[in-house]
Amino acid sequence: MARQNVTIHSRRPSDTSPTSDHPSWAMVIDLQKCVGCDSCTVACKAENRTPPGVSYNVVVEEETGEYPNVRRVNVPRPCMQCDVPPCVSVCPVNATYKNGDGVVVIDADRCIGCRYCITACPYGARSFDFGEDYSREMQGYADVQSPEYGVQRGARGSYTPPIGTVRKCTFCTHRTARGEEPACCETCIGDARYFGDLNDPDSVVSKLVADPRAFRLREELGTEPRVWYLR
Template identity: 70%
Template sequence: MALFSNNENKPKDYEKMLDHILPDPKTELDDSPYSTGLGMNMARDARKVINGKMKIDEFHKVYSSSLTKEFGNSYAGGETENKKKGDGPKWVMVIDLRKCVGCDTCTVSCKAENRTPPGISYNVVMESLEGDFPNIKAVNLPRPCMQCDKPACAQVCPTRATYKMENGIVAVDHDRCIGCRYCIVACPYGARSYDFGDSYEQEMIGYNDVTSPEYGKERGPREKGKTPIGTVRKCSFCFHRLQRGEEPACVETCIGDARFFGDINDPNSTVSKLASSPRAFRLKEELGTQPSVIYLR
């Protein structure tokens, strides 16, 4: 069997792979105690706001009354709380698809580092075999959170629990998140998951005793009724590791050296140079989300 490199694939080919893992919006929201129709409509219009087809004032005018009725005092109206760009780093991840071998080391190391529960993986690798024997092509597409500069997930969040940090990371304030899951259906990359409270405790005694300090905050043992159980979770570029001067776990453990991480504001950084490569592209660029994950094909 001949395995050919996937450098002939176009961005649209990878986007089709991504679309296969996107959650069904109605199914996702029907499992939530909040309005399915409101969430689906907001997700649709949030993407219009992001790509300039709808003004932000119009968006708030359309949904303010419904959000107040649906969420009461939990609703935080007004603009999203995206932080202004400062003089610090703007973190970006570059993934070379020619080097990715589909080993899933990134997925495993991410789960181990962030101690995510069953059903939640911040990093996934989509795999596909194309062609006819013996001319078969292996195609791999790793997908962390895109850390969008213009995140639709933040636009639909009724409590403003999702926001953008100065360093470009899209964060979740678990103490403000009410688990409505509107952000899950708004995200065009399938990068968000709801924490149902499942655990590996039966398979790994003591699993719940240690949790990862998501966004640098220690929360103690994993217990029912404590966040992040009942909230939405996602990749944070291993923010707690960045605070220690380390790279995200998926970057550090990639056996094919397919991942690069750094400050794109630094013109001498590796990621800044790779972002200028003719091989560089972002998934679903037409949406206007401006992802901070850049691929090389």
């Protein structure tokens, strides 16, 4: 498939692409260390207060080889934070755009819920918030709202954003703004996830992406993901 030419839309033109003035966030996941415990999925839901049916981090199980020489591989799948994101080019209201730190984000106040971006994402990394919640299963669930993008939204059930809009992994922007790593990385019991700044040549991620074992999902699409995997 030919590489797509994508215009990055942003309300802050000076922050539309990663520069040396900003960190350039990336993630590396070592598949040999991932044990498929789903702690990243649970930590992400707890941190971002995502509703039923919305999971920013999932672990896909794949079987490789031929019988009887087969093995199971766990492939965690957050948002790829593509440098050439198809989700951005299809948004009719410029609600989704790429930040200066390399993270693709969504302006929930501009999102009209058309879900074009969900269809355009080749990684299945976007979800729609239909307004469901865990109030029956979890006491006090609605008392603390999602901290995404540093904004505390109103009580769920009021049918205001993020209800009725698209949601996705943001590398926990509210945490990175405080100098913390994403919740999925902090809780990974196998230490399979690495997070850091590609602008820093001495960072762990900068060194790992140059490892011969490193690869990215569906690279043939030309999306230039910011999530690398180690075979």
